[in-house]
Amino acid sequence: MRREVPLIIxxxxxxxxxxSYFIPHxxxxxxxxxxxxxxxxxxxxxxxxxxxxxxxxxxxxxYKKKKGWFFGLVVVLSFFFIVIPGFxxxxxxxxxxxxxxxxxxxxxxxxxxxxxxxxxLAFFVASASYRAFRARNKExxxxxxxxxxxxxxxxxxxxxxxxxxxxxxxxxxxxxWIMNFPQTAGQRAIMIGIALGIVSSSLRVILGLxxxxxxxE
Amino acid sequence: MKFFDRLxxxxxxxxxxxxxxxxxxxxxxxxTLHIEVSPMVKAVYDAVDNLPPGSKVxxxxxxxxxxxxxxxPMALSFFRHCFSKDLKVVIIGLWPQGxxxxxxxxxxxxxxxxxxxxxxxxxxxxxxxxxxxxxxxxIQSMGSNIHTTFPADYTGNRTSELPLMKxxxxxxxxxxxxxxxxxxxGTMEWVQFAVDRFQAKLGAGNTAVQAPGMYPYIPEQxxxxxxxxxxxAEYEIIxxxxxxxxxxxxxQGVSHAVIIFFIIIGNLAxxxxxxxKKTS
Amino acid sequence: xxxxxxxxxxxxxxLGIMSFLYKDNPIYKFxxxxxxxxxxxxxxxxxxxxxxxxxxxxxxxxxxxVLLVQGRVDWFHWSYLLGGILGVLMLLRLVPKIGWISxxxxxxxxGTTAGLWLINYLVSNAMRQIxxxxxxxxxxxxxxxxxxxxxxxxxxxxxxxxFFFSKEHKGAFGGAAKIGIWFIMITFGASFGYTVMSRMSxxxxxxxxLVGTWLGLIR
Numbered sequence: 001m002r003r004e005v006p007l008i009i010x011x012x013x014x015x016x017x018x019x020s021y022f023i024p025h026x027x028x029x030x031x032x033x034x035x036x037x038x039x040x041x042x043x044x045x046x047x048x049x050x051x052x053x054x055x056x057x058x059x060x061x062x063y064k065k066k067k068g069w070f071f072g073l074v075v076v077l078s079f080f081f082i083v084i085p086g087f088x089x090x091x092x093x094x095x096x097x098x099x100x101x102x103x104x105x106x107x108x109x110x111x112x113x114x115x116x117x118x119x120x121l122a123f124f125v126a127s128a129s130y131r132a133f134r135a136r137n138k139e140x141x142x143x144x145x146x147x148x149x150x151x152x153x154x155x156x157x158x159x160x161x162x163x164x165x166x167x168x169x170x171x172x173x174x175x176x177w178i179m180n181f182p183q184t185a186g187q188r189a190i191m192i193g194i195a196l197g198i199v200s201s202s203l204r205v206i207l208g209l210x211x212x213x214x215x216x217e
Numbered sequence: 218m219k220f221f222d223r224l225x226x227x228x229x230x231x232x233x234x235x236x237x238x239x240x241x242x243x244x245x246x247x248x249t250l251h252i253e254v255s256p257m258v259k260a261v262y263d264a265v266d267n268l269p270p271g272s273k274v275x276x277x278x279x280x281x282x283x284x285x286x287x288x289x290p291m292a293l294s295f296f297r298h299c300f301s302k303d304l305k306v307v308i309i310g311l312w313p314q315g316x317x318x319x320x321x322x323x324x325x326x327x328x329x330x331x332x333x334x335x336x337x338x339x340x341x342x343x344x345x346x347x348x349x350x351x352x353x354x355x356i357q358s359m360g361s362n363i364h365t366t367f368p369a370d371y372t373g374n375r376t377s378e379l380p381l382m383k384x385x386x387x388x389x390x391x392x393x394x395x396x397x398x399x400x401x402x403g404t405m406e407w408v409q410f411a412v413d414r415f416q417a418k419l420g421a422g423n424t425a426v427q428a429p430g431m432y433p434y435i436p437e438q439x440x441x442x443x444x445x446x447x448x449x450a451e452y453e454i455i456x457x458x459x460x461x462x463x464x465x466x467x468x469q470g471v472s473h474a475v476i477i478f479f480i481i482i483g484n485l486a487x488x489x490x491x492x493x494k495k496t497s
Numbered sequence: 498x499x500x501x502x503x504x505x506x507x508x509x510x511x512l513g514i515m516s517f518l519y520k521d522n523p524i525y526k527f528x529x530x531x532x533x534x535x536x537x538x539x540x541x542x543x544x545x546x547x548x549x550x551x552x553x554x555x556x557x558x559x560x561x562x563v564l565l566v567q568g569r570v571d572w573f574h575w576s577y578l579l580g581g582i583l584g585v586l587m588l589l590r591l592v593p594k595i596g597w598i599s600x601x602x603x604x605x606x607x608g609t610t611a612g613l614w615l616i617n618y619l620v621s622n623a624m625r626q627i628x629x630x631x632x633x634x635x636x637x638x639x640x641x642x643x644x645x646x647x648x649x650x651x652x653x654x655x656x657x658x659x660f661f662f663s664k665e666h667k668g669a670f671g672g673a674a675k676i677g678i679w680f681i682m683i684t685f686g687a688s689f690g691y692t693v694m695s696r697m698s699x700x701x702x703x704x705x706x707l708v709g710t711w712l713g714l715i716r
Contacts, residue, residue, distance in 0.1 A: 002597045002600070003600075005600075005601065005604075006600040006601055006603065006604035007604070009601060009604035009605060009608060010604045010605075010607050010608035010611065011608065012608070013604070013605055013608030013609055013612060014608040014609075014611045014612035014615075015612070016612065017608070017609060017612025017613055017616075018612050018615060018616060021414075021616045029361070032357075032361075033358065033361055033362075033365070034576055035605065035608075035609050036351070036354045036357055036358045036609065037358065037365070037552070037576070037577065037580055038579070038580040038583055038602075038605055038609075039351055039354045039605060039606055039609045039610075040349060040350050040351035040354060040355065040358070040366075040548065040552060041350075041548065041549075041552055041553060041577070041580040041581060041583065041584045042580070042583050042584050042587055042602045042603075042605060042606050043350040043351050043352070043354075043606065044350040044544045044548035044549060044552075044584065045583075045584030045585065045587040045588060045602070046587055046606070047350065047540055047544050048541060048544055048588065049587055049588055049590055049591065051537045051540060051541050052588065052591060053591065054533070054537050055537070056591065068526075071526050071527065071529075071530040072530075074527060074530035074531060074534065075530045075531075075533050075534040075537075076534065077534065078530065078531045078532075078533070078534025078535045078538065079534040079535070079537050079538040079541075080538070081534070081535065081538070082534075082535050082538035082539055082542065083538040083541055083542055086538070086539075086542035087542065087545075092373065092546075093369070093371075093372055093373030093546055093550065094371075094372040094373065095542060095546055096316065096317050096320065096347075096371055096543075097320070097372065098320055098321070098324055102542065103317070104503065105535065106314075106317060106539065107321075107503070108503035108504070108506050108507045109506065109507070109510065109531070109535055110282065110532075110535050110536065110539055111282040111285070111507070112507035112508075112510045112511045112706070113510050113514065113528060113531065113532040113535065114281060114282045114283045114532065114536070115282050115283055115285065115286070115511075115699065115702065115703055115706075116510070116511045116514040116515060116703055117283070117514055117529075117532065118283035118284075118696075118699050119515075119696075119699040119700040119702070119703040120514065120515070120517065120518065121696045121699065122236060122240070122472075122696040122697050122699060122700035123232070123233045123236055123518055123700075125476075125692065125693055125696045126232050126233070126235075126236045126475070126476055126479060127229040127232045127233070129476055129479060129480050129483070129693075130227075130232055130479040130480065130482070130483040131225075131229075131483065133480050133483065133484075134483070134484060134487055135484055139678060139679065139682045140682075142679055142682040142683055142686065143682045143683070143685050143686035143689070144480070144484075144686065145686065146682070146683040146684075146685075146686025146687050146690070147686040147687070147689045147690040147693075148477055148480075148690075149690075150686070150687045150690030150691065151473040151476065151477060151690040151693055151694065152473065152474075152477070154444075154445075154447050154690070154691075154694060155447065155466060155469050155470035155473050155694075156250035156251055156252055156466050156467070156470055157470030157471070157473070157474060158470075159250075159251050159253065160251070172253055176255060177645075178683065178687055179429065179432060179687060180432065180645070181645045181648045181649055181652070182648055182652055182680050182683040182684070183429060183432060183683055183684050183687040184432040184433055184649060184652075185648060185649050185650075185651070185652025185653045185656060185680050185684075186652060186656050186680040186681045186683060186684030186685075187429060187430055187432055187433050187684055188433040188626050188629070188630060188649075188652075188653045188656070189652070189653050189654075189655075189656025189657045189659070189660065189677065189680070189681070190656065190660075190681070190684070191430075191433055191622045191623075191626055192622065192623050192626050192627065192653075192657060193657065193660045194618075194622065195618040195619060195621075195622035195623035195626075196623060198614055198615070198618040198622075199615055199618060199619050199623070201611075202610075202611040202612070202614050202615035202618075203611075203615060205607060205608075205611040206608065206611050206612065206615070213603065213607050214600055214603075214604075215600070230518065230519065233518050236700070237704070240697065240700050240701050240704050241704045241708060244701070244704065244705055244708060244709065244715055245708075245714070245715060283699065284699075285702070286698045286699050286701065286702030286703075287695065287698045287699075313539070313540055313543040313544070313547070314539075347547050348543060348547045348548075349547065349548060350544060350547075350548045353613065353617075354609060354610075354613065357613060367551075368551040368552065368555060368556065369550075369551040369555065371547070373546075373550075373551075405621075405622075408621055409617040409618070409620070409621040409622070410613075410617060412621075413617070413620050413621045413625065414617070414620075424695050425691040425692065425694040425695035425698065426688075426691060426692050426695045428691055429684070429687050429688050429691050430688075433626055433629065437625065437628075437629055438621065438625060444691065445691065445694050445695055445698060446694070446698040446701075447694065465698070465701045465702070465705070468697075468701045468704075469694065469697055469698065469701065472697040472700075472701070473693065473694070473697065476693055476697075
């Protein structure tokens with residue numbers, strides 16, 4: 001029953017939501033609203049589950065003095081550094097208002113850390129392009145040329161490099177044409193393929209043929 | 218020959234140095250650049266510009282600080298445009314950081330003398346309903362009833378008690394949706410649920426990574442999309458308020474040129490060394 | 498140069514993360530650990546105040562109030578208690594002996610997603626896209642539009658043929674698949690170009706913060 005009950009729940013919920021698309025009336029609209037409300041609540045608790053798991057792993061690292069335990073301690077202390085002001089010193093539900101301690105930590109600690117982490121990608125994209133982006137064959141050359149046209153056409157520098165050409169041949173126009181036609185065609189093909197894949201996977205999940213999400217015994 | 222071998226084996230930190238210089242030096246320049254407004258950005262601008270005063274616009278902030286350099290300028294320009302046209306703005310977020318980014322954008326926009334003079338009131342001219350977990354299920358739920366999806370705003374006030382929200386039940390009462398998106402959930406989910414299920418009208422601002430994937434939706438499902446920082450710069454130009462995004466365009470262009478230069482040099486070195494290996 | 502302590506802390510953290518570009522070091526590891534902890538704390542506080550309180554606590558509060566004051570059962574608001582219980586069951590995943598109970602709320606999530614995605618991806622990403630591809634190939638008086646339409650239709654069709662791996666890519670079928678892959682290469686090239694644009698934007702903003710906001714070198 002440990003595996004069968006979840007499969008039955010998945011099937012009932014999935015089929016109800018499919019039916020509610022075609023019959024948006026009582027009781028299916030009410031059931032749809034019920035399941036979607038529960039989904040939102042469970043999704044929030046799933047995030048909290050991940051956070052509690054992170055704390056458990058970090059505390060375990062500190063307790064057993066594993067390699068890098070100091071940074072595990074930093075993780076835990078940083079967690080409480082924002083949680084305590086957020087819960088107790090930031091005006092309750094208005095905790096995100098500018099001027100609260102929570103907002104200060106968000107603006108001067110969270111934003112710089114997150115922004116810089118992702119800004120590092122600029123360096124790695126440059127390094128990876130230099131080392132790995134090779135025009136080994138026709139297909140790779142097409143990829144490279146499309147990238148060049150788009151990279152130059154989508155910045156003002158492209159205008160200054162090609163303003164002497166007739167408008168139809170300027171870099172910006174060529175870049176727009178690539179994006180609107182061949183790029184859109186390729187994207188559409190990929191999108192349709194993915195959509196059909198998702199439809200078949202969803203059907204397998206609803207019918208109980210796909211059980212990987214249940215896990216072990 | 219040894220030169221090209223050494224070129225291929227160059228320390229990546231040299232490349233990093235070139236990137237930093239390419240990005241930083243242009244920031245000191247005050248040069249104004251020619252920026253052409255694309256039809257897609259103009260379509261979004263016109264869709265908002267054609268709304269009569271008092272129209273309700275829903276803005277969904279679906280991004281985090283990592284994507285703020287690209288999307289925050291769009292948010293600012295959009296808010297300025299909406300408020301200058303006396304449109305009513307309802308803010309939500311499908312990402313937890315979204316509503317905070319919205320507050321930061323509102324703070325910036327309220328410093329504008331033209332907007333400040335309007336004396337906009339929270340709850341009457343704009344509301345921030347905050348974040349709700351559930352990804353696309355939130356959009357689905359909003360299609361039935363926004364009040365049950367967002368029972369309270371981001372400060373805890375009951376949504377049903379906010380004057381602006383009294384006339385809004387679901388997407389039928391929203392005149393235009395603008396989605397600022399950095400990934401999942403984002404514009405694709407808004408198209409699938411709000412547009413195709415509930416026939417809402419949608420425009421979007423996306424990070425440059427995401428923007429190419431939205432082209433198949435244009436124009437039947439999506440009015441237009443502002444792609445990356447360039448899209449934000451275009452909106453600033455068409456709104457006649459050049460700001461941050463415009464000022465970054467020179468750095469953007471120089472950095473692209475540097476990347477292309479590295480790719481060409483890398484390929485040159487590769488083919489020269491490969492040719493020498495073949496002959497030897 | 499800025500005199501705000503917050504800006505100096507932000508600058509230290511920014512440079513700490515960037516020090517990784519030279520090589521991995523304890524300052525970077527410290528900043529990374531702070532990022533992980535603060536992110537987790539941020540999500541925790543937001544989920545509590547933005548989801549749990551309005552969705553569960555407030556709604557159950559209304560249900561209790563109606564029961565005590567009006568003496569009737571408000572099933573609509575009581576249903577949120579069941580949602581809260583499902584959420585708590587999710588947390589039981591942390592207890593190995595009774596972790597299997599978390600499959601029930603997970604089943605609700607999976608079922609909801611599957612039910613919604615099946616219809617929505619089929620409608621928006623398949624049917625509507627096919628509809629947008631069935632366009633007139635010839636546009637009278639507009640050569641550019643005609644060429645564009647042909648490219649859209651041929652590109653989409655050949656791209657789909659490329660992804661059909663149940664049949665060997667030989668003969669005419671193989672030829673169409675070859676054309677398909679050219680379109681897909683152009684798509685990937687354009688995506689790469691936009692990805693570079695996106696990554697550079699992030700770095701531009703950080704450098705603007707360092708030299709502009711922190712050091713005050715740019716007005």
